[in-house]
Amino acid sequence: MDYCTFGRTGLEVSVVGMGAGGPSRLGVNTGGSEQESIAVVRRALELGINYIDTAEAYGTEEIVGKAIRGVDRDSIVISTKKNAFRKGGPVPMPLTAEEFVAGVEASLKRLGVETIDVFHFHGARLDQYSHICEELVPALQGMQQAGKIRHLAVSEHFASDFEHGLLRQAIEDDLFDVVMVGFNILNQTARRDVLPVTREKGIATECMFAVRRAFSNPTRLREILVDLRRSGEIDTDALDLFEPLDWVLEESDAKSLPEAAYRFCRHEPGIDVVLTGTGNIRHLEDNVASLLRPPLPSELVARLRKIFGRVHSVNGS
C-alpha cells in the first residue's frame, strides 16, 4: 500500500480508501450477508487500507464497527457522515444542533469507538449550507473539544451538484479540514473548481464516483455518452459509441475500464484518497492493485481531458 499525508489533518492515510456506501454498501445492497460485508472490510485492512468511510445513511457503521473490533485503533482512520436535513417528508427539514449531536453519539456507539477521525456533513447541498455553518458546525466544534471528533468534513451532493457549488463555497470559507469530491473520467470539473483551492489551503480530499456504473457497466456508459453528444458536451466524432473507450485499453497497460478509471483519479494532482466501493473481495483486490499502478500514459490522459473537458451535467451514475 502507498500512504500519504492527508492534507492539514496530518493523518497518514492509505491512498486507497474503503467506501462502505455507493451502490454496493459493502455488499449489503447486493444481497451479501453481514459476515461477508465484514470480510470485505477485514480484507481491506489486510491489504493495507487504513481509511474507511461509512455513514449513518448507509447502514454500514455497525458492520465497520464489528470489522475493526480488536484492531489497533491508532492504526485506522474512521470517516463517517450524517445528513444535516431529515428526508422523508414533502421537503427535507433541518436538524437541530441537539438532534445532530445525538446522531453523532449514535454513530460512535454503532462504530464502537470513542473518537471519529473524520466527520462529514453528508451529501450537503448549497441551500443547506447556511444552516450547517450557523447551527451545526458550532455543535460539532463542541464535540471536537470533547474529543469525540477529530476533523470536520463535508461531502457534496454530486448526484445534483455536478459543478461543486457547495464545495466551492465551503473551501472558500475554509471551515473543513477534509472534503469529499466527485471526480472521474467523465466529470473532471473538480480540477477547475475544487482542487486548486484545496491544494493551496491544505484541505484533504477524498475522491468519490471514480467508477460507479459508467465504468462498470458498458451499456450505462453508452447511454451517458449518447446524452453527452446530444447536449454538445462531447463532440459527435470524439468517440465510436460501439466501443467508446476500447482505445484506452489498447493504448495502455490497463486491463479493464474500472482499472483505467481508478488510475485516472488516483494520479490527479490534488486528490489524496480514492475511495473504492465494493461488496466483492475480488473487485477490492483488483482495485487496490489498480490504484497502486503507475499513471496512465500522459498522451492518453491528455486525450481524455480533451474529450471530456466540457462535460458538466453527469456524474457517472
Ligand SMILES: NC(=O)c1ccc[n+]([C@@H]2O[C@H](COP(=O)([O-])OP(=O)(O)OC[C@H]3O[C@@H](n4cnc5c(N)ncnc54)[C@H](OP(=O)(O)O)[C@@H]3O)[C@@H](O)[C@H]2O)c1
Ligand atoms: N455524497 C457522499 O457522501 C457520497 C456519495 C457517493 C459515494 N460516497 C463514498 O464514496 C465511496 C465510493 O463511491 P462508490 O462506492 O460509488 O464508488 P466506485 O468505487 O466508483 O463504484 C462502485 C461501483 O463499482 C463497482 N465496482 C467496483 N470495483 C469494480 C471492479 N473491479 N469491476 C467491476 N465493478 C466494480 C461496484 O460493484 P461491486 O460491489 O460489484 O464491486 C459498485 O457498483 C462510497 O462507498 C462512499 O463511501 C459518498
